Amino acid sequence: MKNKTTRLTGAAWIVIVLFGAMLNPLWASTPQQQVTGRVTDTNNNPIPGVSISLTNSNTGTQTDMDGTFELVASPQDTLRVSYIGFKTLLLAVGNQTRFTIQLQQDITNLGEVTINAGYYNTTRREQTGSIARVTAEEIERQPVTNPLAALQGRMAGVSIVQRSGVPGNAPSIQIRGQNSLRNTLSNSGNLPLYIIDGVPLDSAPLNSFSGLTSLGGIDPLNTLNPANIESIEVLKDADATAIYGSRGANGVILITTKKGTGGKQNTRFNAQVYTGAGVVPRKLVLINTADYISLRQEAFANDGATPTESNAPDLLLWDTDRYTDWQESLFGGTAETTGVNLGVSGGSERTYYNLGVGYQRETSVFPGDFKYTKLTANLSLNHRSSDERFKLQLSTSFGSDNNRQFDGSSFVSTALSLAPNAPALYTENGELNWEDSSWTNPFATLYRESEARVQQLISNLSLSYAITPQLEARLNTGYTLLKSEEEVKQPLQFYNPALWSFVNSRSVDLNAQRQSWIAEPQLNYRNTWGKFNLDALIGGTFQHRQGSTFSITGIGYSNDQLLGNLATAQQVVVTDNTSQEYAYAAAFGRIGFNYARKYYLNLTGRRDGSSRFGPSRRFASFGAVGGAWILSEENWMQGLKPFLSFTKLRGSYGSTGSDQIGDYGYLDTYSATPGGGGLYPTQLTNPIYSWERNRKLELALELGFLNDHLRLNTSWYRNRSSNQLVGYNLPAITGFSSVQANLDATVENTGWEFEVATHLNRGRFNWQASLNMSIPQNRLIAFPGIDESSYANIYKVGKSLNIQFLYDYTGVDPETGLYTFEDVNEDGVYNFDDRVLIKDLTRSLFGGFRNQFTYGRLNLDFLWE
Missing domain, CATH: 2.170.130.10 (TonB-dependent receptor, plug domain)
Structure with missing residues (x-):
């Protein structure tokens, strides 16, 4: 309890400093002046959408369709003028109130595009x-x-x-x-x-x-x-x-x-409407009915067996001249997609907003009226004080989707295995055809409908205040709420009518709810001493998450129309009713140095506490060091320009952790015995398992050629995850299948990553192309005692985690007609020990290639993955 009080006091102190500073300004506001201007390219054509911002704050605006802008600034401010594809300009305001700005095209924007690195x-x-x-x-x-x-x-x-x-x-x-x-x-x-x-x-x-x-x-x-x-x-x-x-x-x-942009501007509206269609592009080539019948007859002859109506309805009962392309019948439809997005943004110099709504509808390639629909709404609101010291940012989004599908998990396998001369799907009366119980009509699955409804709210509020020009206090808070409800209905129509007296209709309802809140107070410090730059932050995280699930099954409805009305079910069974809480607290910090904008050092650290571990194992420390050296800024590299225009070496090493396990796993738990009057154990206790550890190493080289028309990035990485958090399997005699524990096993991921990008501008013509390729390798490099554990038939040291143990197939025995395998038991019974082949299912290479051509307002873009 003492530690908890200390943490709350620390958080309260940050809040007091934050709001106390807002109420007691330390220095007077700087005089402001109206600044206007126009931005054009080298041909004097106006450029709309150019970002105009002040370097010492988030104040900014964008140019309109005529390339003009206006905003409020002080004489000490510096304008940052940036637009993708053009070189960024820094212009001192001084006493100038009118600017005429001409931007030069720039192939690379390495130093201009802001990247979100988290904190x-x-x-x-x-x-x-x-x-x-x-x-x-x-x-x-x-x-x-x-x-x-x-x-x-x-x-x-x-x-x-x-x-x-x-x-x-x-x-x-x-x-x-x-x-x-x-x-x-x-x-x-x-x-x-x-x-x-x-x-x-x-x-x-x-x-x-x-x-x-x-x-x-x-x-x-x-x-x-x-x-x-x-x-x-x-x-x-x-x-x-x-x-x-x-x-x-x-x-x-x-x-x-997306956020709004500050500055004086008119209200802007935007609309996007799209539609599309999708099909299964490639299907298997299956044999026709004549070949199928011939194959079946040969199989019976080879076995010396006699076809009967029960084991061969396709030969004796069904029309041997009929042919149905079951792939086309079961998943040969066209999925249609339609989307509409509407947005409006506007505001004043100090307060601006962005509001949007969206709708999406998508059908499936399966038969029937099944579809997915989604409605979304989002709001972003930004405000800053006149002296630019206080800033507020609010963003919230709400989404509601409805997914109406069916239990069609067997549709693909059915389409590939069903005889091409199977009966018609429907009778002449339009009812499902069951053909005297000689087959299972695949369209019966369409009656087992499911509907999932998910609603989610995500909100964030960020407050910041500049205590001094170098020191800023910030408070980030957030709240999420997710509600999910799924209903699956299985009417009598799902079954063959001949079985209706033996089966029951049923419905299953699954409800889930998740909600969480987070608060993160921070202090950020930035300063420059000559060529030396410092960027540091320190902060804390307080998070609480709560979730619950509830499922209930209704069995035996008198009428299919009553499915889902639990009051009319003959039997109601509650199969799950759980509620879980998760608490997380942390302190973190970062120190970033750079000298002359060519030597960079980044130090990060974090102390984490999680409620998913026992009292003596809840806290752990993690950290990393990263560095970069921009060689192209060195004097001895200048002779290689413009051929080798950019060169950077970077590397990092550090550790992270994982607590992705269930809540309360360290406790021994009990449930009431059926009928009441007693308790029985449902989980074994283990309060000493601790964090999973992941140690990461990376080395990278980034190159730019021909004034950065061509860029090449190469990275090598090695990640090792140890102290594995898994369930330790137990013998059945204990009454439990497993207990939560750490395994002394180490998993290693290594790989190479390559990225190539080019960008060419020729007047109104623009061409961009990029290629990325990954060559990953996954291995289990250590697992003491694996041969004596229950994982001996799942994993193997030195191999990937994604493997399968297979038998060594040696052909068909001509005397028995049976398959034969190498190294089997003498009695001919196959077991796990006989599986001597190991198949690695991990992708050995993956990547993507993107090409984009633009001429004026016409754009052609494609991606191959």
């Missing part, structure tokens, strides 16, 4: 860590449901795989490989940290009962509107992720939403 900002030129970035321009050109889908093929080292083509299904994402031994299929323990406008979002997918979305679950990011995203940054190495401590072990994904 601070940097640029491509000055970053010491590995940070990949995707902009709003790239995201808006892809009509995707999930923002992560927009990252596919655009980032080296970031693997995103769609588990299915069903909208709403959570993709599998890994940043530089799999670190944890935990469940590979669900990606448990390997999830990255999602940060949306400074607010962490629980990245664990929502459980689903629907066959189409049960694999991987429902992604909580679906409720975000991709059109409202300004940028997505992915932090990969130790230098970039260590400041997030235990939460950054598997990488960090920072999502920044």
Whole structure:
């Protein structure tokens, strides 16, 4: 209790300093003046949308369609004029109130584009860590449901795989490989940290009962509107992720939403409408009915068996001249996509806003009226005081999606295995055709409908105050609320009518709720002494998360129309009713040095505390060091320009951690015995397991050729994750399948990442191309005692985590007609020990190639992944 009081006192002290400084200004306001101007290119054509900002604050505006702008500044201010594709200018204001500015085209914008590094900002030129970035321009050109889908093929080292083509299904994402031994299929323990406008979002997918979305679950990011995203940054190495401590072990994904811009401006409206269509582009080539019948008859002859109506209805009962392309029938439709996004922005010099709404509708390639719809709304509000010392930023977004699908998980396998002469799907009366129980009609699955409704609110409030020109106090707060409700209905129509007297209709309702709040007080300090620059911050994190799940099943409805009305069910069963809480606290700091803008050193550290560990194991420390050397700024490198225009070496080393396990795992828990009157144990206690550790090393070389017309980045990394947090399997005699513990196993991910980009401007013609390629390798490098453990048949030291043990196939025995394998038991019974082949299923290479051509207002863009 004493420690808790101390932390609250520290947080209160930060707040007192913050608001006390606001109420008691330390120095008088600087005189302000109106500044106007016009921005053009070298041909004197106006450039709309140019960013005009003051270097010592966030004050800024944009040029209108005529290239003109106006804002309020003081004589001591400096204007920063920047626009993508043009060189940035820094202009001292002084007593000048009117500017005529001409921008020069610039191939590279390494030093101009601001990159969100989490608790601070940097640029491509000055970053010491590995940070990949995707902009709003790239995201808006892809009509995707999930923002992560927009990252596919655009980032080296970031693997995103769609588990299915069903909208709403959570993709599998890994940043530089799999670190944890935990469940590979669900990606448990390997999830990255999602940060949306400074607010962490629980990245664990929502459980689903629907066959189409049960694999991987429902992604909580679906409720975000991709059109409202300004940028997505992915932090990969130790230098970039260590400041997030235990939460950054598997990488960090920072999502920044769009904001308004300050300065005097008219209200602006924008609208986006898109539509599209999707089909399954490639299907398997299957044999026709004649060949199928011949094959079946030959199989019976080889076995010396006689076809009967029960074992061969395709030969004796079904029309041998009928042919149905079941791939076309079951998933040969066209998925239609429609989206509408509307936005308005405006405001005054000091207060400005951005408001947007969106709608998206997507159907499926399956038969039936199944669809996914999403409604979103977002608001951003910014305010700053007249003396530029106090700033307020509020952002909130709300999303509501509805996913109406069916349990069609077997549709693909059915389409590939069903006989081409199987009966027609419907009778002449339009009812499902069951053909005297001789087959299972695949369209019966369409009656097992599911509907998932998810609503999510994400809000962030940021307050900052400049105590001195070098010292700023900041308070970031956030709140998230997610509610999910899924209902699966299984009517009698799902079954063959001949079975209706033996089966019951049923419904399943699954409800989940997640809510969390976070508060992060910070102090930021920046100063310059000649060529030496210092950028430092210190802060704390206080976070609380609460979640609950509840599922209930109704069995035996008298009428299919009553499905879901639990009052009419013959039996109601509550299968799950849980509530969990998670508390997290941390202190973090960063010190960034640079000398002459060519030598960079970045030090970060964090002390984390998590409620998921026992009282003696709750706290751990993490940190990293990163450095960069811009060789092209050295005098002895000037002779190589303009051929070798930019050269930078950078590297980092550090440690992060992970607490991605269930809550209360260190406690022994009990439940009431059926009927009451007693308790029985449901979980074994283990209060001494601790944090999983991930140590990361990276070396990189960045090159620019021909005045940066061509850029080449090469990175090598090695990540080692140890002290694995997994369930230690127990023998059944203990009454438990496992107990939460640390395994003395080490997983290593190494790899190379290559990025090539070129940019060419010729008048109105513009060409951009980029290529990224990743060569990853995953290995289990240590696992003492694995041969005596329950993992002996799953993993092997020196091999990838994503492997399969296979039998060594040696052909067919001509005497018995049976398959034969090498090294089997003498009795002919195959077991795990007979599997001598190891197949690695890890992708050995992945990447993407993007090409964009622009001529005037005409644009052609394609991406190959």
